[in-house]
Amino acid sequence: MKPIKVGLLGLGTVGTGVVRIVEGHQPDLQSQVGSPIVIEKVLVQNKSKERSISIHPDKLTEDAWDIIHNPDIDVIVEVMGGIETTKGYILEALARGKHVVTANKDLMALHGPEIIAAAQENNCDVYYEASVAGGIPIIRTLVEGFSSDRITKIMGIVNGTTNYILTKMSQEGAAYGDVLKEAQELGYAEADPTSDVEGLDAARKMTILATLGFRANVALEDVDVKGISAITREEILYAKRLGYEVKLLGIAERQDDYISVSVQPTMVKASHPIASVNGVFNAVYVYGEAVGETMFYGPGAGELPTATSVVADLVAVVKNLKLGVNGKQETLAYNEKKLKTDEQIASKYFMLLHVADRAGVLARITQAFAEHEVSLESVLQQPNPSIPEAEIIIITHDASKAAANRVLKSLEDMEVVKSIKSVYRVEG
Amino acid sequence: MKPIKVGLLGLGTVGTGVVRIVEGHQPDLQSQVGSPIVIEKVLVQNKSKERSISIHPDKLTEDAWDIIHNPDIDVIVEVMGGIETTKGYILEALARGKHVVTANKDLMALHGPEIIAAAQENNCDVYYEASVAGGIPIIRTLVEGFSSDRITKIMGIVNGTTNYILTKMSQEGAAYGDVLKEAQELGYAEADPTSDVEGLDAARKMTILATLGFRANVALEDVDVKGISAITREEILYAKRLGYEVKLLGIAERQDDYISVSVQPTMVKASHPIASVNGVFNAVYVYGEAVGETMFYGPGAGELPTATSVVADLVAVVKNLKLGVNGKQETLAYNEKKLKTDEQIASKYFMLLHVADRAGVLARITQAFAEHEVSLESVLQQPNPSIPEAEIIIITHDASKAAANRVLKSLEDMEVVKSIKSVYRVEG
Numbered sequence: 001m002k003p004i005k006v007g008l009l010g011l012g013t014v015g016t017g018v019v020r021i022v023e024g025h026q027p028d029l030q031s032q033v034g035s036p037i038v039i040e041k042v043l044v045q046n047k048s049k050e051r052s053i054s055i056h057p058d059k060l061t062e063d064a065w066d067i068i069h070n071p072d073i074d075v076i077v078e079v080m081g082g083i084e085t086t087k088g089y090i091l092e093a094l095a096r097g098k099h100v101v102t103a104n105k106d107l108m109a110l111h112g113p114e115i116i117a118a119a120q121e122n123n124c125d126v127y128y129e130a131s132v133a134g135g136i137p138i139i140r141t142l143v144e145g146f147s148s149d150r151i152t153k154i155m156g157i158v159n160g161t162t163n164y165i166l167t168k169m170s171q172e173g174a175a176y177g178d179v180l181k182e183a184q185e186l187g188y189a190e191a192d193p194t195s196d197v198e199g200l201d202a203a204r205k206m207t208i209l210a211t212l213g214f215r216a217n218v219a220l221e222d223v224d225v226k227g228i229s230a231i232t233r234e235e236i237l238y239a240k241r242l243g244y245e246v247k248l249l250g251i252a253e254r255q256d257d258y259i260s261v262s263v264q265p266t267m268v269k270a271s272h273p274i275a276s277v278n279g280v281f282n283a284v285y286v287y288g289e290a291v292g293e294t295m296f297y298g299p300g301a302g303e304l305p306t307a308t309s310v311v312a313d314l315v316a317v318v319k320n321l322k323l324g325v326n327g328k329q330e331t332l333a334y335n336e337k338k339l340k341t342d343e344q345i346a347s348k349y350f351m352l353l354h355v356a357d358r359a360g361v362l363a364r365i366t367q368a369f370a371e372h373e374v375s376l377e378s379v380l381q382q383p384n385p386s387i388p389e390a391e392i393i394i395i396t397h398d399a400s401k402a403a404a405n406r407v408l409k410s411l412e413d414m415e416v417v418k419s420i421k422s423v424y425r426v427e428g
Numbered sequence: 429m430k431p432i433k434v435g436l437l438g439l440g441t442v443g444t445g446v447v448r449i450v451e452g453h454q455p456d457l458q459s460q461v462g463s464p465i466v467i468e469k470v471l472v473q474n475k476s477k478e479r480s481i482s483i484h485p486d487k488l489t490e491d492a493w494d495i496i497h498n499p500d501i502d503v504i505v506e507v508m509g510g511i512e513t514t515k516g517y518i519l520e521a522l523a524r525g526k527h528v529v530t531a532n533k534d535l536m537a538l539h540g541p542e543i544i545a546a547a548q549e550n551n552c553d554v555y556y557e558a559s560v561a562g563g564i565p566i567i568r569t570l571v572e573g574f575s576s577d578r579i580t581k582i583m584g585i586v587n588g589t590t591n592y593i594l595t596k597m598s599q600e601g602a603a604y605g606d607v608l609k610e611a612q613e614l615g616y617a618e619a620d621p622t623s624d625v626e627g628l629d630a631a632r633k634m635t636i637l638a639t640l641g642f643r644a645n646v647a648l649e650d651v652d653v654k655g656i657s658a659i660t661r662e663e664i665l666y667a668k669r670l671g672y673e674v675k676l677l678g679i680a681e682r683q684d685d686y687i688s689v690s691v692q693p694t695m696v697k698a699s700h701p702i703a704s705v706n707g708v709f710n711a712v713y714v715y716g717e718a719v720g721e722t723m724f725y726g727p728g729a730g731e732l733p734t735a736t737s738v739v740a741d742l743v744a745v746v747k748n749l750k751l752g753v754n755g756k757q758e759t760l761a762y763n764e765k766k767l768k769t770d771e772q773i774a775s776k777y778f779m780l781l782h783v784a785d786r787a788g789v790l791a792r793i794t795q796a797f798a799e800h801e802v803s804l805e806s807v808l809q810q811p812n813p814s815i816p817e818a819e820i821i822i823i824t825h826d827a828s829k830a831a832a833n834r835v836l837k838s839l840e841d842m843e844v845v846k847s848i849k850s851v852y853r854v855e856g
Binding site (some may be wrong): 032137140141145146147149150288289293294296297299302304305308309310312315323325334335 | 445448449453456457459460557563564565568569572573574575576577578643701704709716717718719720721722723724725726727730732733735736737738739740742743744751753756762763
């Protein structure tokens, strides 16, 4: 049996995990695919760096073209990250008939359609299970497990850093800044945490999930994004008191062929299965017209969990190689993309207002909601000794985003409304 | 594009769902497989019965051989249930080169290896995603999503009826008999509930999951089975007070190539993700050496959820047909089956004892555990005004099943032990 030769681009956390799994699980892998799988060559930044795994120095190279132009290599596994340079490597590898497995969410969110098209032209596979939710096989689930269904909603906790921060804030009543600092010390958050905490990382993953779930080419700029950096511990405490947890949710919805995709801090009813996903774990909740409610839970990052998905993709490529059916993945994005307008995007809202403490104020405020046809699920006016104003908490029934914005605009214009402290989407 | 013709064996709940999805999602299905998928012929018990779906009378037959011997039919979808007769139909269909999709857990648990071998001989596919956990694509997840990993533990809530009963008992403090009766009235439990409540249904599903997860042919008789019919509301209340939920768990474990599979009521720590799976929902928790903790949650039964999995399998068969690669699923059970002995099966235990209320009793009892080298995590002696004896609750550290049995035997022989009220496995 001819061994399958793999070129590995990158030997950071995930790359190291790929080497460990390919070597550690070799007998199992061979039993499944019928051939040895060999890591033939590895691209590194510095050949002489000390590493936690032993790898023959001859296998290391600092020149990507050593791998991409190597005719012996059947499959490229890209775990180096980056966008433009990496895209160049991948397109060139595909042009040379090499199959590609990548864990690169940024690349797939920005250039997925181009890369998939290049793969199909060259009869090559591109697999990217590890690009979303690390160890959870959510891409397979959407593409194959639910091939028969019409998915109408995907809600994901797809960023472990922000879920860790929000979990700590909720469980310990800690402040955002303190938890972020702790997360950075533990290695859960990067020195520059912007991409995680401002929701961009989650938006990239939701771009991929929405494209696969709705089978239409959703682009990153279609995603409405808001991060967690402005969340206060008071808001989280209010949410808990009302029976909600605050989670950074990616939400992709489809109704009558119109779709919307967003990432924002969301109040999730405590009884909803996604509300109890804590710490660095990820989860993707999928609602299908036929199947109903499902949820997929697991580690969203980490050396071995992410490498599990990468190597599972590698196994799929090798099985296709044996059968001679690489590059035959069906064109997934067969639906035209039609985006919802703000009039079509509906959800419940939580609003916390500070208002003048005098007679008739509540009536005027609820009148503003009525005028814009936003109906209310619950209204709570309560004293807050720490402020001179009265405090009003409103949870609406489903309202369009446009109507909610009209209400907010008219509240802003009211002299009796001192400030709109918080506005959250509500789920569950 | 030549239509793909399907012969449907059975038009009960799931069969009706299959017709609905194949017809309702036809444009989506065609976009994916490139051909119309047509339900050509349907086996029913009574052609003139009224049905909730409209289906042309010419398509109905009361004779299975009309379908199995029909040369136009490419794929058999078996949703009629039953074992021996059904197996005969499936083997004959495979011998005639027809691919098979089945939702039949009983058949696959008892005769899976024989059916898979027959399919391979005839270059045919056999898919059976719907046989376990209805709408959750757990078989794809084990076979493909985790192909790279070494799964060491699978815990499943794979029977909705018993989970409904236990959830009601836990949430409402209701008695087993009352909830069972209510479940029967709601159609969640059958008139003869034995197969569900005694754990047999769950054992069949665990046979399938353990075979796929550990890649060894586990047989139904390898599964150690205990049902829920003896559970009292008092036991559930005790569990809750200690921070546990009682769940009927299927547990498959592997250590150093030795495996064990069981189904039993288990006390699960409330913080474990599987503890909050309530009502008729199913969930499968999978632990892999590399991926770590994952869980897959969704509806375990029902017309459309189960049909979602059946039709997803049908899509897989049709894609294979287009590529000419049917019957090429790798031989999954490549590991030799080695079963753990009772000395190798380890878990924590909960024990509730009624003992003579006098000095030195607790010392004698804990001494019995020490003699058999079972160490204790917690011991609680408390007054129970409703009984003349003292009550002792013990939770052990991990102990072998054999050692736990030796302890129980020596407790039974002690004059001071009036009765061993409950013994539960503990997880989480």
